[in-house]
Amino acid sequence: MTIHVLPLQDQAAPEGICFGCGSAHPSGLHIKSHWDADGVHVVCKHTPAPEFTGWPDLVYGGFIAMLVDCHSNWTAMAYHYRAEGREPGTLPRIDCVTGQLNLTYRKPTPMGVELTLKAWVEGEVGRKSRIICEVWAGDVLTVIGDSVFVRVSTEKLRAEAQAVI
Template sequence: MSTPDTSLQDTAAPDGVCYGCGGDNPHGLQIKSFWHEDGVHVIAEHMPEAKYCGWPDLVYGGLIAMLVDCHSNWTAMAYHYREEHRDAASLPRINCVTGNLGIKFIKPTPMGVLLTLKAKVEGEVGRKTRVICEVYAGDVLTAVGDSVFVRVDTGQLAAVAHGR
């Protein structure tokens, strides 16, 4: 079960290789998502490294999009586990992929400030699930993601992608 000390990623997919959130990718960001104590939101924090600078002293928008994408996807999966009354470590693993990624940049995001991502499902949890994800630099809202994640069988998805 995901606890305040164990992320959803480490609980459900300790062998994950995603560049953004895979704990088994030594070159990736290894984002960690946790249920918030309110039971509604899923939270993650990230301190951007200098190499993710866009304009001088500002975070590259592509990094913000990646953070929103990975964290929102884990939010959708967390809600699926909860909807099915299942522990995130239970099998079969629940997987979702991005169906639509929408980002609205509200204010410039400064470098050197801890980013907090706060996400929740908007509407019903289903094959396609809408997630709203707010990005804060300190206490300042700098971006909002409004995206859709699709529950899939990743084995079938990879086979289709490779023409098998």
Template sequence: MSHLPLQDQAAPEGVCYGCGSRNHHGLQIKSHWAEDGQSVVAEHLPDAKYCGWPDLVYGGLIAMLVDCHSNWTAMAYHYRAENRAADSLPRIDCVTGNLGIKFIKPTPMGVPLTLRAWVEGEVGRKTRVICELYAGDLLTAVGDSLFVRVDTSQLAATAHGRDA
């Protein structure tokens, strides 16, 4: 089992602002299988510029963290379901079909955030992921989202109205 983050294994050329390994202006979220082997974890310490209210993390940043980490959780489960390493080809890609976030408590700035996510139910073309966000030991948000397995070669063309 590799100790490299899932992002660096499966998509080292990734440019996503939240989790892209090659986006040097982005957050560069790094997701790993947890020691329990059942969930995927990531840690992030928000920069002060991601402040919402004074001393609190901006909710949009929380949404981005939950979105990217949950998507990587869905892809990690697909690789595992197919008994494949994350760096194997063809690459598995998912996109967000529905992003749901419940903000439970304010998330304080200056505290390391931990994301813990897992697939709820069966892994399929559409996969439901639950993601908990902790500030230290305090649960502050829970994501309940749906990710769809896709062929990324057609995504940009479709989005720009071009034939793929």
């Protein structure tokens, strides 16, 4: 018997419109993040479409950055929900934003291969959390993200963005 668990994105933000991870974006990637069976890592699998080619036969590095950004953010939020003993999607909603995004491109990432993103919180889960995210093309580690995600109030963030306009 297989138990199907909704992806974090569909549980916590089914109305999300982010191009990379928004479940409701009409033409987005709709990446899906899940807790791994090990209970430590949050994983995502994605095969880049041909339009995300950089060099011939290689995935565009900026596209990889987007995958790491979205998946790492969901990893941060998943860890926050867990730290509070709550399921994703319970209220009040938990939101995080990218504070710092760092990637090390270790090897070329080939097109036509399903990528596996494997992420976790390194250290404490706090207002600012450090996320490590590995990108694997088959059994080859191609990229490592080492980033910081910040827990925010959506209302405050929206107000600050409107003040800029």
